[in-house]
Amino acid sequence: GEDVEQSLFLSVREGDSSVINCTYTDSSSTYLYWYKQEPGAGLQLLTYIFSNMDMKQDQRLTVLLNKKDKHLSLRIADTQTGDSAIYFCAETPLFSSGGSYIPTFGRGTSLIVHP
């Protein structure tokens, strides 16, 4: 079945760039997502990239997709303490399972930003 892998922790200094990496196995993925989960809250969509794109930039966020290696990364420029959260990589398949396009999530990367 589909699998999404991420490292569990990343620690950076405030003001530095953070890069969170993700690998996935489903070559038929259509959308690839980054979600952010703040303490005590649900997941919220941060950004996404369609599988025929290589890069997407949105203010401080840059998403890079290497489809050949099935590697996705999220770069946060000028990381702030408010960026401390768990970041989940997710993908949805091209084909539905019984009518539902079940998203598959990685285990999440805890980003810790220290002064």
Next chain:
Amino acid sequence: NAGVTQTPKFQVLKTGQSMTLQCAQDMNHNSMYWYRQDPGMGLRLIYYSASEGTTDKGEVPNGYNVSRLNKREFSLRLESAAPSQTSVYFCASGQANTEAFFGQGTRLTVV
């Protein structure tokens, strides 16, 4: 803009007790999902519903049942709670293969 609403937010149960977690969405989505989140395990799919009237098992369905009452509501029932079911439960909804929208979660402790 309510989005996905889960109740209750917190619950403590004794082993063997039953309870139902409620979820409702107001975005007219066809698909709804129940996940559990445990430390180091990420999100694991319990059950999902592709449309009103259909439900299917996910990765970890044992000990749970679900009901898709109508297009808006998808409930998760624990018939006889066990300590292994202590977790944070998230309901989500989505349309086709676009993003999933999540509720705020239910923090369940079984003692």
